[in-house]
Amino acid sequence: MCGIVGYIGKRDTQSVLIEGLKKLEYRGYDSAGIAVYTPEGLKITKSIGRLANLESKLESAPLVGSAGIGHTRWATHGKPSDVNSHPHTDRTQKFSVVHNGIVENYLELKDELISQGYTFVSETDTEVISHLVAREYDGDIVKAVQKAISHMRGAFALGVLTEYEPNKLVAVRQASPLIIGIGEGENFIGSDIPALLNYTRKVYILNDGEMAVLTPDSVELMTIEGNFISREMINVDWDEVTAEKGGFDHFMLKEIHEQPKAYRDTMRGRIDETGRKVIMPELKLTPEQIRNIRNIHVVACGTAYHAGLVGGSVIEQLVRIPVAFDVASEYRYRSPLITPETLVIVVSQSGETADTLAALREAQANGAHVLAITNVVGSSIARDANDVIATLAGPEIAVASTKAYTSQLIAFYLFALYLAEVRGTQSEAEIAHIIAAMQALPEQVESMLANTDSIKAYAEQISKHPNLFFIGRGLDYAVAQEGSLKLKEISYIHSEAYAAGELKHGTLALIEEGVPVIALVTQEAVMEKTVSNIKEVKARGGDVMALTYEEHVADMLKSVDQAFAIPKTLPMLAPAISVVPLQLLAYYASLALGHDVDKPRNLAKSVTVE
Incomplete structure (x- = not known):
């Protein structure tokens, strides 16, 4: 999975693909490749490592043609390597595929294809798709792709080319993003808007279960069953930086x-x-x-x-x-x-x-x-x-x-x-x-993500305080530690996480009038005990915000100053939900203080020294 681009038209296809892939580098990748329909047929060049490695190969053997697909790969099935890089092809090298997502039943399909005489050269699930399309081809690439998809389970965004029909580029979306760009005498596909912005701002966004058939002069939208779709075109007014962030203000x-x-x-x-x-x-x-x-x-x-x-x-x-x-x-x-x-x-x-x-x-x-x-x-x-x-x-x-x-x-x-x-x-x-x-x-x-106003307001409130505490019991204590770390990392507010039952063994000395304390209360087996610990904090003047299930909010407000409701789930799964408001809390607090949210001071993404 990672970045997809595709082009059909009169420009230098290789340049369009490389420039599009460069716009997707921010997504991260470990290899890259392109396939272009040339006068000699479908040709593929790919390389492990950065795009510069691919460009170096193309300098000595450029791919000149009128249609192509490209991909930056972030390894999921198979290690990073030239052979595992996309695009993938069938044994005849007449069909080429780029793919984001996961084919869940690829091992089953691979065994079936091997039994039918197909040979595989990579460790990827994507190679299965190229062989499926080739097997199903009977003179119509659109129908071949539809038949191939009918055998697949999982998530996929696809770009498909065949030298048998050089005037067509087929795109498919099933649970993995894909966008169609509209030009004059040319059309594009991309897994994300930045790949297209140098060439067009007119796009269609495919929905799950939809596909598109592109020629230089037309785009047909349809369901994967073949029913044609009419859809309003969108005009993108984002700048390139905003586009990389998907319209959000920050990557975080x-x-x-x-x-x-x-x-x-x-x-x-x-x-x-x-x-x-x-x-x-x-x-x-x-x-x-x-x-x-x-x-x-x-x-x-x-x-x-x-x-x-x-x-x-x-x-x-x-x-x-x-x-x-x-x-x-x-x-x-x-x-x-x-x-x-x-x-x-x-x-x-x-x-x-x-x-x-x-x-x-x-x-x-x-x-x-x-x-x-x-x-x-x-x-x-x-x-x-x-x-x-x-x-x-x-x-x-x-x-x-x-x-x-x-x-x-x-x-x-x-x-x-x-x-x-x-x-x-x-x-x-x-x-x-x-x-x-x-x-x-x-x-x-x-x-929860659809309604974050209350968390944003609370974050702006705590951003005025130099110290903060997180408390919880059991798994809530584990999540409290992550919430505290997030706040420290990007807002630089001093915060500490404590097992709620340990407060009386020393930490209560630090609680004074108005000190913010965030209490996680999702573990129902110890909920009453956590409430008792909250009351110890309140008795010393702490200002407590509880994070708990909606059904407990009314009772919790009898003991705390504020409460934030999360959806009900099993106690063991609560950390996967309760941490999200804490991430937002750190984000909005950092924003309120004017810090660089994505690049906090003194920290690196990957710590490669002991």
């Missing part, structure tokens, strides 16, 4: 709003068709190895460590395996007790965090099986770990992590359920109940 805000999609993408292909079982075909851990696990170590840094606090606790709850938590920078130096029956879970957004990588190697040197949860498939941690769960949040640009953190939570929930299935510690009915609640999370988060 964009990425907060991308979380529902990231949840869906991380779950996609890992829940079976019945919705009652987790499947993780990417794991090498055998059922026998899983049943032999005696203890688990969760090791990470910063935000990833906070995700680990939630995930490890859920594993303990569902699977009844003891879990130890370590910040990666300390792990090696405490001589951890590791045996071959120890599973070590390392968590890293970038997959390059130096301390986490060192902890991984320490664990393996002592015989542990290491599972990595990371957002970057081709990273050092992903390459070195014994097993990898990719979070599929997509590239994260803002330094303060948001969607990477919540996608890590989803990955932990899935893995915990998978362990529970294999070890038989939860019933099928209970697992299905949790899965159903997980599948509701994206829509619940979307409902």
Whole structure:
């Protein structure tokens, strides 16, 4: 997945594709490629690494033609490499495809195609599509694409070319964005608006289940079943910087709003068709190895460590395996007790965090099986770990992590359920109940993101205070730590997170009249105790804002100054919802103070030194 561009017209197609891909570089990528219909037929050039590597190849062998597709790849299926780069082609090299998204049933389709004599050269799910289109082709590329799609499950945005019909470019959207650009004697496709702005501001935005057929002089919109659609054209008035941010003021805000999609993408292909079982075909851990696990170590840094606090606790709850938590920078130096029956879970957004990588190697040197949860498939941690769960949040640009953190939570929930299935510690009915609640999370988060005025107002209020406290119990305490870190990272307000029951052991000395305290109250088993701790704060003059379920707001307002309601979910899943208002709180507080939200001082996105 990452960036798609496509062009059909009279310009130098290679230049249009390269310039379009450059406008999508902000999304992050590990390889790039283009396919162009030339007088000699369909030709493809691709390269691992930055676009400069691709341009260098094209200098000596330019692709000159009238139609083409291009792609910047961010690895999901298969490591970053020339051969895994897009565009992909069939065995005859007459068809070419670029693809964002995930084909959930690609292994099943791949086995079918291999049995029919098709050969594969890459590790990707995308190559399956090019072979499917070729197999289904019978003189009409549109029908061939429609038939190919009918065999596929998952999310995909596609650009498809064939040298048999050089005057057509086919585009498809199913749960992955795709935009059609309209010109004079030329037309375009792009996964995001910035790719098109140099050439046109007139666009159609495809909806899920729709496709477009482009020629130099026309664009036909239709459903994937072939029913034609009439739609009003949109005129884009964004500047290029705003376009890169999807119309949001900052990348951080964009990425907060991308979380529902990231949840869906991380779950996609890992829940079976019945919705009652987790499947993780990417794991090498055998059922026998899983049943032999005696203890688990969760090791990470910063935000990833906070995700680990939630995930490890859920594993303990569902699977009844003891879990130890370590910040990666300390792990090696405490001589951890590791045996071959120890599973070590390392968590890293970038997959390059130096301390986490060192902890991984320490664990393996002592015989542990290491599972990595990371957002970057081709990273050092992903390459070195014994097993990898990719979070599929997509590239994260803002330094303060948001969607990477919540996608890590989803990955932990899935893995915990998978362990529970294999070890038989939860019933099928209970697992299905949790899965159903997980599948509701994206829509619940979307409902919160549609109404953020109260959080913005509260953020402006706390931005006037030099100190702040977050409190909670159980998983609420884990989320409180992440909320506090977010606020510190980008607003520079001093904040601390405490287990609510620990306040009376010293921290109450810091509570004085008017000090803001944010109390997370989502864990119903300890809700009454948390309210008691809130009253201790109120008795010392603290100003308390509670974050709780809507059904508890009225009662909570008897004990606090303000309350923010979140949608009801299972207590173990509450962190995936409750953290979102805290991310927004940090964002709006930073904005109120005039700070650079996306690039906070003294911090880097990937910490590659110990």
